[in-house]
Amino acid sequence: MYPTDRPRRLRTTPAMRRLVAETEVRPRNLVLPVFVAEGLDAPKPISSMPGVVQHTRETLRKAAAEAAAAGLGGIMLFGVPSNHDATGSGAVDPDGILNVGLREVREEVGDALPVMADTCLDEFTDHGHCGVLAPAGRDAQRSGAGASEMVVDNDATLEVYAEMAVAQADAGAHVVAPSGMMDGQVGRIRSALDSAGHTDVAILAYSAKYASAFYGPFREAVDSQLRGDRRTYQQDPANAREALRETTLDLAEGADMVMVKPAMAYLDVLRSVAEVSDVPVAAYQVSGEYAMITAAAERGWIDRDRTILETVTGIRRAGADVVLTYWATELATRLDR
Secondary structure, three states, X not given: OOHHHHHHHOOOOHHHHHHHOOOOOOHHHEEEEEEEEOOOOOXXXXXXXXXXXXXXXXXXXXXXXXXXXXXXXXXXXXXXXXXXXXXXXXXXXXXXXXXXXXXXXXXXXXXXXXXXXXXXXXXXXXXXXXXXXXXXXXXXXXXXXXXXXXEEOHHHHHHHHHHHHHHHHHHOOOEEEEOXXXXXXXXXXXXXXXXXXXXXXXXXXXXXXXXXXXXHHHHHHOOOOOOOOOOOOOEOOOOOHHHHHHHHXXXXXXXXXXXXXXXXXXXXXXXXXXXXXXXXXXEEOOHHHHHHHHHHHHOOOOOHHHHHHHHHHHHHHOOOOEEEOOOHHHHHHOOOX
């Protein structure tokens, strides 16, 4: 026998491989993103994400109960309103679809499942951007925008995010998740939550969110009104060090968790963020990643179940403590608790 035979001896049986596995995926590591839409009588399938739907309020409650029963780490809610406006007013309305959904999910699961809220305006605005807009001015001219174009007003958006986060906490969210990549968003939201008495509500910061091509199906899922792109406030896919700067700033402002999004094309970034973060790190297996795997599996090109588990394991191996994936509940039922 030669020393080189040793690794093979540890692969001989499923029990042996399980014994020496370096990375585990457990239900508690998984968070289920869900969409709740206003005015639906039945769940509405999302054509670019087969198997995923816009939920009614009733089916949302059922999905939350199933997620809790499966032992998931959380459920993340996105709202799909019937009406949009320039300021995304539905986001702060206590009777808006997202806040109603949060309230009903919290009633359904209590504290058995962390209830998370997307804290962003893109689902609610009639222009599809993550914040309120202002005349383009000097900043837009520097970026090549025309005089008639608009840019996101960072500081004005922070005030809306603060109001939105408090409304979500009032509705029952355990965690608010600012995803708009506005400068200073974590600090402003923390201040607003604390002032409103929500000191126990946590902040999951989308610290490294890239201006990615992988978000396409999500736009259908939330009936996005987006015109143009978000490259002036989301990160350039070419940049890795920038993610560490953004993460460091969010940690300094009080983020309780940080996130890298998307996941699979940014595993190097995820590893770097995990190495510097002293709080839990999340990664989001986004709609385009879901759609690619689903489409390839439907054509028989890959083994669906093995690919799902392999990709989520890879995200965990790269450093994610938490993985947001549309397969969360399904995958949890196939895992050992």
